[in-house]
Amino acid sequence: MSHPGRTLFLFLILVIAGIVGAVIAANTGHLLFNILWPLLILAPFFGLLVAGRTKRHETFIDGDRVLRHDGAARLEHWTHGVGTFALIVTGGLLGVWFMKSALAGGQPTWLAMNLHYVAAWFFLFGTFYYLADTIITSGKLKEHLPTKNVVKYSIQHYGHMMGFKKYSMPPEDKFYESEKLAFIIAVLSAALLVITGILKVLAHVIHAMPAGLMHVITITHDLSAILITLFLLAHLFFGVIIPSAWPGLHSMLSGYMSVDEAREGYPGWFAKITADDAEAEDSASEQADR
């Protein structure tokens, strides 16, 4: 089995184990947040640990395709993404802010809370893995940060995608300015969720947590959840539903994008890759000449 295959297998095993554990615990009247809270606090450290052992692959052209997202990028994305989605679903069922809980008391509620725990584990792992790996890998963070064109390009881009703005794409980089703007919202809401979520978990351990603080934390947690839900809906619409986004979706699954799609969709990025390849070839030939 290939390395990405092994990672996917492990990922699926962990997901299944988490779901089974959540069901068993709910059926026996246990809350995972209560009995296994240290494992949840362990998830960020596990993310750091894995980031420390990760090998990143540089973008390269392989025949008629380009490696856009290496295995690490996909693992970060999907653990964070699946975790976020499951958190929103389970959290929504339990009730958010002014919304009532959709669940009956007892086992249905405990199961939703236990699944929330499992989702939180993946979310924390994915988030910290991504953060650590992005910060540590040279140039990775810069890829995601908006430039001075962010507002102008984003309006034009989304207008173009929605079909009410005529506009020819500027030579954008690996990620569109609009995606970089969304990245800021995602980081902000994820940071709030992580901080408030961990404090909510600690309330299971430290019963003397001030009630006023917990009240503010609960409201902030709910509002952050609403914010990240809005982000996810927009992300799904612009990243999955709209046909022009399908090459990007495909590369987030397989890692690769066709050369044509890279050239047309991300001319700025494609120009950089081809320039890097030419530079590498020059360097290799110089070494060979010596």
Added chain:
Amino acid sequence: MSEEKIITPEQEAQTDTAVKVHVAEGKKASSGAAQPASDQGMTRRRFLFSTGVVGAGALLIGQGVLAFALPNNVVAYPTSKGALLVDTKKCANCTSCMIACSSVHYGKASYELSRIQIMFNPFAPYPQGARQAQCHQCKDPKCVAACPTGANHVDTANGNVRTVDARKCIGCQKCIEACPFETARVQWDPTTKTSQKCDLCVTSKYWSEKGGPDGKHACEEVCPMRAIKYTTELPKVDGLEGYEVNLRSVDVDPKWAAYGLPTGDGGEWSADQLKAMQAAAGGATVSEG
């Protein structure tokens, strides 16, 4: 700290395992030689890995130490200073107590938000037609013990009343499940997604009167039948049926007997009442009930 660079799969194939992770030179990792990681000192990736290992290790070891170091304490809760008694034979199902309870706590007349529940069965004969579910402020509060966050707690500042701080409640409903009585004396507040229970009006913020163990209690104050009474001497709770209390006797409620209503423990006429009725009827036989 050395600069960390990314490498291509081709480069990775040409280097040994240690070198793959820690290529550290030039603008880009170029093909060919790279220095072994051991020469680089503490790289950023190694630092991250170490942080992860140390953090995870500290957490696990800490847990292990705590598990052995902490004594297995038996938790004993201080007894509540008082509780509410309800005479089921006296209740007229008017639900005034429910409306009063939700009004003083939430400023709303709502059966759903009431912390005392009256269940009415119009087809059952007296006295089974009405059932009251109010918190007994148990000596061994299962609801408090079941709470994972300390939201359901013993309020030592207010006569040890068992109460829920909704701000800390996570809505798991473990306390509702844990209450041994049928119907549970802890209720679910669907609007706030938290549990709630009788706190003897400690938090009756919509009431001008002072509540709590030493204050007034809205349900008791409003009950037209005087079927609810606060007591500092908790009756013995008999199994899951709770307790039977008689608030109709002459010494507790003289008016009840004066109206000729039954004062017996089971809701029947007392022997004295039957005698008085016989006398009033000129010696004719008067049956019970």
